[in-house]
Each structure stands twice: as structure tokens, then as C-alpha cells.
Amino acid sequence: MPAAKEAADLLVKNYLKSEELGPVCQILVNYPGAEKKLRQIAEKNPHKEVQGQALLALAQLLKNQSEGVSANKEKSAKEAENTLQLVIEKYGEVETPQGSIGDRAKELQADIKEFGYGKLLPEIAGEDVDGRAMKLSDYLGKVVLLDFWGNW
Numbered sequence: 001m002p003a004a005k006e007a008a009d010l011l012v013k014n015y016l017k018s019e020e021l022g023p024v025c026q027i028l029v030n031y032p033g034a035e036k037k038l039r040q041i042a043e044k045n046p047h048k049e050v051q052g053q054a055l056l057a058l059a060q061l062l063k064n065q066s067e068g069v070s071a072n073k074e075k076s077a078k079e080a081e082n083t084l085q086l087v088i089e090k091y092g093e094v095e096t097p098q099g100s101i102g103d104r105a106k107e108l109q110a111d112i113k114e115f116g117y118g119k120l121l122p123e124i125a126g127e128d129v130d131g132r133a134m135k136l137s138d139y140l141g142k143v144v145l146l147d148f149w150g151n152w
Contacts, residue, residue: 005032012037016044022053022096029061052091056101056108059083063112077116084109 008031015021021041028034038061042054059080066077084105092102115121124136124146136144 008033008037012040016041017046019047019050021045022047022050025050025053025057026060029057029064034061048091049094052087052094052101053096055083055087055091056105059087059105059108063108063116066112066116077112081109081112081116084112 008028011021011024012028025038025041028037031037035058038054038058042051042058045051045054062076062080062083066073066080087105088102088109092100092105094101096104098104121136126134128134136146
């Protein structure tokens, strides 16, 4: 993905202050070095709409980090929550083709509160591979690998 990283680097370098950079922020979440780029856009772009979209994308990235393999899950989760609150308070009315970023931030905030770092998973019940009834809560405190599959 070196070409993608180079493209993202050039985009931010050459268009950092562009008022059309906002929609790109959500795409940047998937690129190497995205956190630094999104912070840079939020700080240095003069347009409120772009700043809000950069912060919303940053919050999504931090939320993803808190759910993935990371040594700083709790820190990422807390920063994601704080960033989402800032987005709601300062940029909530900014409209995008996907709706207001305030509404999108509230959805992410609700998701973090219900399923975020340190929260218990909802109960899952079913049959194990041998056909015996099982519940996820039966394995509390143990490492569990869930493999969902089906023939739809």
C-alpha cells in the first residue's frame, strides 16, 4: 500500500487548506498515518466543515483502535468519546451528503456507550458444534473465539 500512503501524503500536503477536503477525511481513516493527517487537517484547515469532518473521522479511527489490537485501547476509547463530544458541540450542524455530522457523532457515541471498550457483550445463545446448548456468558473470564457462519 505504499502508493496509497504516498497519495494520501500528497493530498494533505497540497490541499491542506482546501474547503473540499472534508469528504476525503472519512477515506483517510483507512490509510497509514491517518491519525496524524486527520489531526493536521482539523488543526490547520480554516473551514469549519472540513475541521468537523476531520474530527469525526479521527473519532472513528480512535474508536476502531479501541476495538482492535492495541496497547492503548482504554486511552483511544476515551479520546474517541471526547472527540465525538467536541464534534457534537462545535460542529454538530455541519451537513454532509450522509447527514449532519452531529447526528453521525451521536450514533458513534451511542455505539461506544453500549459496546465500547470494557463493556460486556450482549448475551449470545446457540448450539456448539456438538449440538449442545451454550451461552456466551458460560465462558465469562475465558478467551473465546466466535465463528459465525451460515448458508443463506
